[in-house]
Amino acid sequence: EVQLVESGGGLVQPGGSLRLSCAASRFTFSNSWMSWVRQAPGKGLEWVANIKHDGSEKYYVDSVKGRFTISRDNAENSLYLQMNSLRAEDTAVYYCVRGRQSMDVWGHGTTVTVSS
Amino acid sequence: DVVMTQSPLSLPVTLGQPASISCRSSQSLVHSDGNTYLNWFQQRPGQPPRRLIYKVSDRDSGVPDRFSGSGSGTDFTLKISRVEAEDVGVYYCMQGIHWPPITFGGGTKVEIK
Numbered sequence: 001e002v003q004l005v006e007s008g009g010g011l012v013q014p015g016g017s018l019r020l021s022c023a024a025s026r027f028t029f030s031n032s033w034m035s036w037v038r039q040a041p042g043k044g045l046e047w048v049a050n051i052k053h054d055g056s057e058k059y060y061v062d063s064v065k066g067r068f069t070i071s072r073d074n075a076e077n078s079l080y081l082q083m084n085s086l087r088a089e090d091t092a093v094y095y096c097v098r099g100r101q102s103m104d105v106w107g108h109g110t111t112v113t114v115s116s
Numbered sequence: 117d118v119v120m121t122q123s124p125l126s127l128p129v130t131l132g133q134p135a136s137i138s139c140r141s142s143q144s145l146v147h148s149d150g151n152t153y154l155n156w157f158q159q160r161p162g163q164p165p166r167r168l169i170y171k172v173s174d175r176d177s178g179v180p181d182r183f184s185g186s187g188s189g190t191d192f193t194l195k196i197s198r199v200e201a202e203d204v205g206v207y208y209c210m211q212g213i214h215w216p217p218i219t220f221g222g223g224t225k226v227e228i229k
Contacts (some may be wrong), residue, residue, distance in 0.1 A: 035218075037165075044206075044208065044220060044221075044222050044223045045157075045165065045208055045210075045220040045223075046220070047215075047216075047217050047218040047219065047220070050216075050218070059215070059216040059217075060216065061216065061217045062217070095164055095165070100212065100215075100218075101153045101155075101211075101212020101213065101215070101218065102155075102167075102170060102212070103155060103157075103167060103210065103212070104167050104170070104176065106164045106165055106166065106167075107164065108164050109164055
């Protein structure tokens, strides 16, 4: 079964940094666009960023541009999200998702809490 | 940005009865390749989202046939022919043609009366 497993979430102070990871298995990761989608507590889904299969194109929602960086390591079947200058409004469950507009496989998410 | 508007916000349904959720986009979702990139997701309580429907009406593997998607252009509908207890959760539509950003509807909460 295709699987995505996120890690790296936690409690961080405003202005701090975190790096999320997503381990992919049982599909050809290097052929897939990948995305991060987040969900604030009690709220809906918000697309955060995506990256082309070879890493040559990256796109972000305006609210994270300049603060977050999406990257991937196809040799390790891994997706990353480096989050800097974190704000309270970044508090959310972050999901790793396969695809660009397909979004057919979702991980279980990792929780990021930004609070002093 | 393309705005996705779902209605209703909350949908109380009697078991065995049909349910219908509307999703409207602020721009047409028809791509130049002829496809319409409109997905529907289900999020059960405490679970991650799960894709149910892609390209308006194609059901994902393992999705019961009581779920169906329809629509065109800017107006789309998700229907559940006979609601079961396991269908409780929040349903989201999503457009994947005018991006960035990819945008989701605000969600419709389906609950049992």
